[in-house]
Amino acid sequence: MADKITLEVFRYRPDDNSEPSFQKYMIPLQRDWVILDALNYIKDHIDGTLSYRWSCRMGICGSCGMMVNEKPVLTCAAFLENLIPGPVRIEPLENFPVVRDLVIDMRDFLEKLKRVKPWIIREQEDPAIEEYKQTPDQLADFKQYSMCINCMLCYSACPVYGLEPEFTGPAVIALAQRYNMDNRDHGNSARMDALSDESGMWQCTFIGDCSKVCPKKVDPAGAIQRYKVHGANTWWKNLLLPWAKDK
Amino acid sequence: MKSHVEPFWWSLFGAGGAISALFLPVLSIIIGLAIPFGWIDIPSYEHIYGIFEPLSVRLVLLAIISLSLFHWAHRFRFTLYEGLQLHRFKYIIAILCYGSAITIVAFASYSLWNY
Structure with a gap:
């Protein structure tokens, strides 16, 4: 199993007047990580400006839904291991206006x-x-x-x-x-x-x-x-x- | 409840879906496979004509024809204005779809009545 995987994360920061784009992050690949763990790793260790919603980590709160490789999933329930070799594309939920990065307007x-x-x-x-x-x-x-x-x-x-x-x-x-x-x-x-x-x-x-x-x-x-x-x-x-x- | 005509069309669509799922495969197999491949003898014209002699049989046939057509009209209407993104023509599309179904049903009723 490879020890690293690339995530292509949708970025949109309206306060910068920047156009929406994809940013690549190379992260360590852990067997037991879900997409949400990977995003938390990016936020804590690579890029603190990344915005996304999450709360319970166990499929109860319903706040961490995102498009992963163009499919809507709860990121706390989607294992990275199943997406090897990557890259894994992460976008905000489709059909909703985007507030910032992976945060949608509900x-x-x-x-x-x-x-x-x-x-x-x-x-x-x-x-x-x-x-x-x-x-x-x-x-x-x-x-x-x-x-x-x-x-x-x-x-x-x-x-x-x-x-x-x-x-x-x-x-x-x-x-x-x-x-x-x-x-x-x-x-x-x-x-x-x-x-x-x-x-x-x-x-x-x-x-x-x-x-x-x-x-x-x-x-x-x-x-x-x-x-x-x-x-x-x-x-x-x-x-x-x-x-x-x-x- | 607000008066809205959509439940009417949907009822015909639902009934048409059920009735065509039941009868059309049977008809397709008999007419499209069994007779051409000679699995059953070709029925004579008089025989077929005789089957539809009673009014009740003709009414059943009219129900199959008309409900299947309304099923088609409803499905095709949504296919056109969502599938082909023709939403701005939605009233024209509805009139054309249901209108053609009604026209064919009227023709079928006339033909079966004057059988």
């Missing part, structure tokens, strides 16, 4: 997330009930979607989001489903309003790359298709039974 995602009200909505609360119990089956309905860590890899992988930035996108729709399918929640129709317009779920053409890159196996593509079936049923119901209650 405001668009956060704005869209807020729009689908990703929290439990109750029509009315009964203070006498202290807890709402769920059966394992009721939990299983939404648990998969609740595993999303908002890492936005699916947004980088989604060709539709790349072409049409107004598209609500995979993770947000999967998170809307997480609450829609929770039997304690009553917010289905409020979320349907946010997701049935021009920029909502109907934009998805079921390419499925979001589910392929998801590090938590959330399957946003599946969530969107299930939501479309629900949306289509609701549409036909409203057309054929306009007097029935919207549910």
